Amino acid sequence: MSGGHFLWGGKPITFETGESIAVAVAKAGVRDLSAGEGGLRRYFCGIGACQNCLVTIEGTLVEACLTPARDGLRVDAPEAGHD
Amino acid sequence: MTERQPLRCDVLVIGGGAAGVAAAAELALAGLSVELAEQRDALGGAYHRQPAGRPTAVHARGRRQWSRLVDAFARAGIAPRLRHVFLGLDSDGLAMLDDRAEGRVLVVRPRALVIAVGAIERVLPRPGWQLPGVMTAGGLQMILKEGGSPPPGDILIAGNGPLTIALAADLARLGHPPVALIEAGDPFARPAAALRLAAYPGLVAEAAGHLARVFASPTPWLRGERLTAIEPRNGRLAATIRDRRGATRTLAADLIALHDGIRPNDFGLPANEESDIVVVRAGDCREALGIRAAIADGRHAARQVIALLTQGPSIADDDAVLRQRRAQAVLGDLFRPIDGADPxxxxxxxxxxxxxxxxxxxxxxxxxxxxxxxxxxxxxxxxxxxxxxxxxxxxxxxxxxxxxxxxxxxxxxxxxxxxxxxxxxxxxxxxxxxxxxxxxxx
Amino acid sequence: MDGRGGKSVVVVGAGIVGAASAYFLAQSGFRVRLIEAKAPAAAASGAADGAVSVASKRPGPMMTTALAGIALYRQLDEEGLFAGLFKQRPTVMVAEDESEVESLTGHADALAGEGMALRRIEGEALRRYLPDVSSGVRLAIEVGNEGHAIGYEIVRRLIAASGVAVERDTTVHGLVESASGRSVAAVATSRGRVEADHFVIAAGGGSADLIGLSGIVRPRKGQLAVTERSPTLNAALPGALMSCRYLLSKDAIAGAAGTAARRFGLVVDPLRTGQFLIGGTREETADTGNDLAAIRHMLASAVRLLPPLARLRVIRVFSGVRSATRDGLPIIGRMPGRDNLVVATGFEGDGICLGPLVGQAVGRIVAGVPSELDLRPFAPDRFGQRSLVA
Known part of the structure; x- marks a missing residue:
């Protein structure tokens, strides 16, 4: 395993083995993780404490910074207003 | 029909950083059955964070000591429960671990709990600190350690304390020096504290190494200055910087890392006196003393657990921990903000x-x-x-x-x-x- | 409403009943002192499910009173006092198996007999009405004109509107009898004696000892969980979903060794915030912990009823301790043999629904104005002669 791609809002993001979704997305230059709601989702603490980097995987919210990237994973911004 | 039985063990250690791993190894060595839960997919904690299966170059300091610790841990036969997020203790004394890989909650009934979940960064609120692209210095450090390289764009570091210098040095080493390093204090203006720091040659050497790297980079170290506001401007971030005379100017960046110190972490975690089981805290979540104290504090916590479980005599504070407490006090003085006003x-x-x-x-x-x-x-x-x-x-x-x-x-x-x-x-x-x-x- | 001659009243307890009493008394021109052992809404009012509902009641005095309680919420909402705090929504009672359908039908008939607005929803219409509920649900009864309010928000609004400064961290140790022996002269508090013309005891579980009703008012704990916000799922639920099992109270579980017996009910309430409140238990204990077994069972039942809940996260669990009386009815009225002492306690799970109404009634009792409510079933003397703590 040396990484792969997952889909962020349908767009492929490259990651290397051992990277979390948050790190892969940050390295791809994505800063606003929200679906057009004024940047209320964004990477901040990196240790799961702030809950600011929540993303949706298979309908459930997870901290992007605690969730390992996996090849083929579909990751999306949560619906607006969801926390 | 029967409910799944809770997993029983003598001690459940929460956190696979230096303090937790040290505590677990020590406890296992003493013959106790030990479980260790770590929220990430690898041991290491904030300091020794490395991506699973792919070591990155960042932060080689202390790697030998960490490897020895992990070896001891492995020899003790503990299989760490990775991707297990600690949810707390319920009113019946059951510890709950959110097993993220399996999508279920693992229930543990330990006789004792060692909490070693690390510190929380202190970040002062400022206008615009909620904007995307603004993160904690620890958060940025995590990207570097885990990803091996920084995110694209200009990076500005601001706040207070030695950790920001370490971050600037790491960025410089990766060929990506920050546009500026803003520091509320001014160690050069605190000669008395600087002299007292001489009693801690390890710290001095480390600090000198970081500073040398920062000074060799184009990054200005702006002391006695504060980042007072951030606003979005042309798709980037515009930071207002106030110097010690009160004059302000603007610096542009794509990412801003903020850090105003670290604090112990007791959020949502059981207080010892409230539960029937022994609860001991270890490492930065107990007292934010940094990596040098963490291993000693983890071992100390292990001895304390053993004493409490066997009704033995209580354990005096560890010398290494006391020493780091004094060192942190000196660092606090050294980096005391120049502008003494309440931020x-x-x-x-x-x-x-x-x-x-x-x-x-x-x-x-x-x-x-x-x-x-x-x-x-x-x-x-x-x-x-x-x-x-x-x-x-x-x-x-x-x-x-x-x-x-x-x-x-x-x-x-x-x-x-x-x-x-x-x-x-x-x-x-x-x-x-x-x-x-x-x-x-x- | 003036002309009380500035008579003074001491209200003991700044939960919802005490706060509402203070508000209505102040409105009537009384000089009010509101004495509180801790802080406003520190006990049951601050940890309640917030149901302003009559749906689960059987015909009788509690149903009549709860209907009046809901009507007052609507009135105070329209008048502005509760503006933004009262979410009007129906309660939707659902039945799954044959016996549940049978009992829910019987219950609905009883409610309809009391003139309540109901809708019976089955078949295809049920799927359209509750698209997210389990396919096992066979019957839904929508009870209209109900709502939800958060206890601590109502308490805060009432106290602010009353203009009364709460005397916090002040424990009332006892009542001081007047020379005649027929009335109360003062309350003895941790900050000294407080005299007044009238006294209102609305101290929830703390009331019993003050008025000699120990053993009649008992603690009954409830555990609740709150989810994160989920606007779409929240909006798709027309009202609070109440499992018929709650009504039947069949889902009783004996406690594990050494723990109190408890019963489970199930209500999934979509809150104004987009969150869901999921409750709850009834446990014969005053301890305030949250145990995994109870929360897990509640959540599993909730997911079984409303499967998309499984995707949400729980962000908080909490518990509150209700004050339940031996006969299940609250205690409201003048204490026998004490002309100037009014008590209002023992509301169990109905404090939020009834609190404002009871505060209004207390105001009328103290003022000597006839109440529109029939409070006789709640009379404090129904438990027989009791000696008062002096």
Whole structure:
């Protein structure tokens, strides 16, 4: 395993083995993780404490910074207003 | 029909950083059965974070000591439970671990619990600190350690304390020096503290190494200055910097890393006196003393657990821990902000105080003007500390402001605003409900 | 409403009943002192499910009173006092198996007999009405004109509107008898004696000892869980979903060794915030902990009824301790043999629904104005002669 791609809002993001979704997305230059709601989702603490980097995987919210990237994973911004 | 039986062990260690791993190895060596839960997919904690299966170059310091520790841990035969997020202790003394890989909650009934979940970074609120692209210095450090390279764009580091220098040095080493390093203190203006630091040659050597790297880079180290506001401008971030004479100027960046120190972490975690089982804290979550104290403190916690389980004599504080406590005090003096004013006193009304719920200073001030509301009422009615971070990034600031508004009142500890009930982290209902009898039958 | 001659009243307890009493008394021109052992809404009012509902009641005095309680919420909402705090929504009672359908039908008939607005929803219409509920649900009864309010928000609003400054952290140790022995002269508090013309005891579980009703008012704990916000799922639920099992109270579980017996009910309430409140238990204990077994069972039942909940996260669990009386009815009225002492306690799970109404009634009792409510079933003397603590 040396990484792969997952889909962020349908767009492929490259990651290397051992990277979390948050790190892969940050390295791809994505800063606003929200679906057009004024940047209320964004990477901040990196240790799961702030809950600011929540993303949706298979309908459930997870901290992007605690969730390992996996090849083929579909990751999306949560619906607006969801926390 | 029968409910899944809780996993039994002598000691459950929460956190696979230096303190937790040291505690677990020590406890296993003493013959106790030990489980260790770590929220990430690899051991290491904030300091020794490395991506699973792919070591990166960042932070080679202390790697040998860490390898020895991990070896001892492995020899003790402990299989760490990775991707297990600690949810707390319930009222029956059951420890709950959110198994993220399996999507269920693992229930453990330990005789003792060692909590070694690391510190929380202190970040002062500033206008614009909620914007995308603004993160904690530790958060950026995590990207470097895990990803091996920085995110694209210009990076500005601002705040207070030695950790920001380490971060600037790491960025410089990766060929990506920050556009500036803003420091509220000025160690060069604190010669007395600098002299006292000489008693800690390890720290001096480390600091000198970082500083040499920063000085060799184009990054200016702007001491006695504060980042007072951030606003979005042309797709980037514009930071207002105020120098020690009060003059301001603007610096542009794509990413801003903020850091105003670290604090112990007791959010959502059981207090010792409340539970029937032995609860001992270790490492930075107990007292933010850094990596040098963490291993010693982890071993100390292990000895303390053994003493408490066997009703043995209590264990005196560890010398290494005491030494780091003194060292941290010296560092505190060395980096004491030049501008001695209360940084929260002069913030504009619209500054976000609670990042989760978007609550502002003016909303808190309005509540304080209502009279003597208790922190609990301010929490419930004002939603401060009610968001998903459970007060981790606002409780200190809110309590500080309450205290400032009520001179003479005894200071309220943060837990009066935040909560100490489980779940310490939000947990998926599917995972929590997974093992209910009714659910399994249907 | 003036002309009380500035008579003074001491109200003990700043939960919802005490706060509402203070508000209505102040409105009537009384000089009010509101004495509170801790802080406003520190006990049951601050940890309640917030149901302003009559749906689960059987015909009788509690149903009549709850209907009046809901009507007052609507009135105070329209008048502005509760503006933004009262979410009007129906309660939707659902039945799954044959016996549940049968009992829910019987219950609905009883409610309809009392003139309540109901809708019976089955078949295809049920799927359209509750698209997210389990396919096992066979019957839904929508009870209209109900709502939800958060106890601590109502308490705060009432106290602010009353203009009364709460005397916090002040424990009332006892009542001081007047020379005649027929009335109360003062309350003895941790900050000294407080005299007044009238006294109102609305101290929830703390009331019993003050008025000699120990053993009649008992603690009954409830555990609740709150989810994160989920606007879409929240909006798709027309009202609070109440499992018929709650009505039947069949889902009783004996406690594990050494713990109290408890019963489970199930209500999934979509809150104004987009969150869901999921409750709850009834446990014969005053301890305030949250145990995994109870929360897990509640959540599993909730997911079984409303499967998309499984995708949400729980962000908080909490518990509150209700004050339940031996006969299940609250205690409201003048204490026998004490002309100037009014008590209002023992509301169990109905404090939020009834609190404002009872505060209004207390105001009338103290003022000597006839109440529109028939409070006789709640009379404090129904438990027989009791000696008062002096």
């Amino acid at each position: 929260l006193a002069a913030l504009p009304d619209e500054t976000i105080l609670c990042r989760c719920e978007g609550r502002t200073f003016s909303e808190l001030r309005a509540m304080l003007a209502e009279g003597e509301l208790s922190p609990r009422e301010i929490r419930l009615n004002g939603r401060f500390g009610m968001g998903l971070c459970q007060g981790r990034f606002c409780a200190d600031n809110v309590l500080h402001l309450i205290a400032a508004a009520r001179p003479g009142d005894p200071a309220e500890p943060p837990m009066r605003l935040a909560r100490d009930r489980w779940p310490a982290r939000p947990v998926s209902i599917a995972a929590l409900a997974a093992d209910d009898d009714e659910q399994r039958e249907s």
